[in-house]
Amino acid sequence: xxxxxxxxNARRKQKATGSAQQAKERLQIIVAREGGRRQTPDFIPSxxxxxxxxVRKYVTxxxxxxxxxxxxxxxxxxxxxxxxxPDEEERAT
Amino acid sequence: xxxxxxxxxxxxxxxxxxxxxSFAVGLAQRGHKTVAVDFDVGxxxxxxxxxxxxxxxxxxxxxINGEANLNQALIKDKRVENLYVLPASQTRDKEALTKEGVxxxxxxxxxxxxxxxxxxxxxIEHGALMAMYYADEALIVTNPEVSSVRDSxxxxxxxxxxxxxxxxxxxxxxxxxxxTRYAPERVSEGEMLGMDDIIEIxxxxxxxxxxxxxxxxxxxxxGTPVILTEGSDAGQAYxxxxxxxxxxxxxxxxxxxxxxxxxRRWFGG
Ligand SMILES: Nc1ncnc2c1ncn2[C@@H]1O[C@H](COP(=O)(O)OP(=O)(O)OP(=O)(O)O)[C@@H](O)[C@H]1O
Ligand SMILES: [Mg+2]
Numbered sequence: 637x638x639x640x641x642x643x644x645n646a647r648r649k650q651k652a653t654g655s656a657q658q659a660k661e662r663l664q665i666i667v668a669r670e671g672g673r674r675q676t677p678d679f680i681p682s683x684x685x686x687x688x689x690x691v692r693k694y695v696t697x698x699x700x701x702x703x704x705x706x707x708x709x710x711x712x713x714x715x716x717x718x719x720x721x722p723d724e725e726e727r728a729t
Numbered sequence: 730x731x732x733x734x735x736x737x738x739x740x741x742x743x744x745x746x747x748x749x750x751s752f753a754v755g756l757a758q759r760g761h762k763t764v765a766v767d768f769d770v771g772x773x774x775x776x777x778x779x780x781x782x783x784x785x786x787x788x789x790x791x792x793i794n795g796e797a798n799l800n801q802a803l804i805k806d807k808r809v810e811n812l813y814v815l816p817a818s819q820t821r822d823k824e825a826l827t828k829e830g831v832x833x834x835x836x837x838x839x840x841x842x843x844x845x846x847x848x849x850x851x852x853i854e855h856g857a858l859m860a861m862y863y864a865d866e867a868l869i870v871t872n873p874e875v876s877s878v879r880d881s882x883x884x885x886x887x888x889x890x891x892x893x894x895x896x897x898x899x900x901x902x903x904x905x906x907x908x909t910r911y912a913p914e915r916v917s918e919g920e921m922l923g924m925d926d927i928i929e930i931x932x933x934x935x936x937x938x939x940x941x942x943x944x945x946x947x948x949x950x951x952g953t954p955v956i957l958t959e960g961s962d963a964g965q966a967y968x969x970x971x972x973x974x975x976x977x978x979x980x981x982x983x984x985x986x987x988x989x990x991x992x993r994r995w996f997g998g
Contacts, residue, residue: 655919663875663878663879667930670882670883704897705897715898
């Protein structure tokens with residue numbers, strides 16, 4: 637390896653070091669901005685359970701008569717809770 | 730009840746099918762009854778990588794349409810006990826995988842399997858959404874490269890909002906990061922994103938790192954999932970990955986550049 641090659645290699649190495657670092661920085665910015673992962677707030681599953689308990693204090697409902705959904709519309713989320721109430725007679729008993 | 734695992738990435742050609750094949754083989758080798766399901770309608774490939782392409786008679790869409798039952802469509806692997814493949818259809822109708830049809834098929838598979846591994850197509854269209862919708866866990870396959878990492882972030886967002894678990898407000902899909910085609914020497918030269926950077930950007934726990942390996946191409950050519958190629962680096966990395974998935978402690982390997990010996994440097998290794 638010649639004297640000049642040594643410097644050429646050293647320079648190439650330095651530039652390369654920059655490229656992975658650059659990739660990382662660009663990705664961090666884009667991932668933060670796109671917020672690809674707006675996660676459902678952690679409390680929602682437990683809120684769902686507690687809501688069910690409250691409903692069950694007043695009416696007897698089966699698990700499959702309750703339907704919970706989170707819908708996303710633009711910047712906000714809608715928690716949709718659908719409960720099929722039992723018939724009059726069943727409620728009376 | 731089976732556990733449903735989707736192998737997904739957003740970006741194409743990053744190693745989903747390669748990972749699905751070795752992961753499914755690995756689970757079966759550990760004694761779990763496993764089925765690998767190809768969701769890539771129109772671009773069936775899992776059968777080729779698993780080496781059972783000549784035994785495909787019926788496929789996933791035939792099952793959904795009631796033209797065949799599951800037992801007729803499932804292909805039993807000849808090398809590994811407990812392993813089956815459900816091939817994708819070559820139809821060009823991407824909507825052939827209906828939500829109801831997929832649900833029914835997975836439900837039926839659930840009764841007799843421990844693990845259902847779903848090989849997702851690339852992209853974020855219907856097929857990819859169907860592959861992830863019913864998942865309990867997800868392997869996010871990522872290459873150390875900007876567009877792959879960004880697409881993985883995108884897929885993570887979709888898992889967190891469009892999966893059944895998200896819609897029905899259950900515990901979220903459990904995510905695992907799988908970095909494939911990792912070239913340690915290029916990472917140490919600063920030319921390629923390192924695994925720590927990728928973990929930091931995506932914020933998903935690492936399940937395994939699969940090195941860039943000639944063994945993968947050889948095994949695809951032969952139709953033998955690389956995990957069955959004993960002594961291969963990628964194969965060993967997949968074996969470790971499966972062990973970690975099942976809860977074993979395994980140190981990550983194949984992460985550092987192999988020092989080129991004097992002779993190899995001289996004569997070009
Ligand atoms: N660890 C690896 N080392 C070397 N080559 C690899 C590795 N993993 C995958 N490949 C190669 O990359 C290519 C794409 O792999 P594969 O088909 O598994 O990707 P995919 O994500 O399923 O693609 P698609 O999005 O088209 O379904 C194949 O040629 C495969 O041999
Ligand atoms: Mg594929």
